[in-house]
Amino acid sequence: MVSERDLQALEAQLGRPPRGVLAIERRCPAGHPQVIRVYPLIDGEPFPTLFWLTCPEIVKQISRLEHESWIRKLEERIARDPEFRRRYHEAHKAYIEERWRQLTERDRRRIEEQGLLDVFRKRGIGGLKSWDAVKCLHMHYAHFKARGQNPIGAWIEASFEIRECREDARG
Numbered sequence: 444m445v446s447e448r449d450l451q452a453l454e455a456q457l458g459r460p461p462r463g464v465l466a467i468e469r470r471c472p473a474g475h476p477q478v479i480r481v482y483p484l485i486d487g488e489p490f491p492t493l494f495w496l497t498c499p500e501i502v503k504q505i506s507r508l509e510h511e512s513w514i515r516k517l518e519e520r521i522a523r524d525p526e527f528r529r530r531y532h533e534a535h536k537a538y539i540e541e542r543w544r545q546l547t548e549r550d551r552r553r554i555e556e557q558g559l560l561d562v563f564r565k566r567g568i569g570g571l572k573s574w575d576a577v578k579c580l581h582m583h584y585a586h587f588k589a590r591g592q593n594p595i596g597a598w599i600e601a602s603f604e605i606r607e608c609r610e611d612a613r614g
Contacts, residue, residue, distance in 0.1 A: 456497045468589040471608040478585045491570025496585035514577045530594040535567030
């Protein structure tokens with residue numbers, strides 16, 4: 444259950460009212476939302492990002508990694524490291540299954556009727572067609588923090604000191 448207080452905190456974090464929020468998946472030590480789970484359809488349109496990183500401090504840190512070309516470097520690792528690639532593909536499969544399970548039966552039927560089944564059953568994390576691509580480090584880190592099974596998010600956690608809010612931080 445997402446409280447009115449959570450929705451207000453999310454609006455402050457995002458700079459806009461949140462849409463499609465199903466749950467707060469993870470909170471920072473100060474109790475603020477850190478990762479949310481989002482419904483896979485918003486306003487009748489596919490929304491590929493099931494887990495959304497909302498903590499402004501962590502978003503800034505991950506943005507710096509993207510600016511330092513870590514997306515390209517991770518895609519190179521996926522290309523040359525078969526075990527990492529296998530784990531990454533497994534994360535895509537798990538993400539697809541969880542995203543599908545979130546949908547109501549009515550929405551599943553609508554998706555099939557609209558010819559969007561491949562969007563939901565074949566596209567991976569963040570709606571990626573190519574499972575060897577990396578679109579955004581934020582969503583991989585959010586997936587890792589929510590489910591612990593994303594190798595890119597796990598690598599970020601192990602390789603960099605990602606700082607969370609302190610318990611005494613104000614929201």
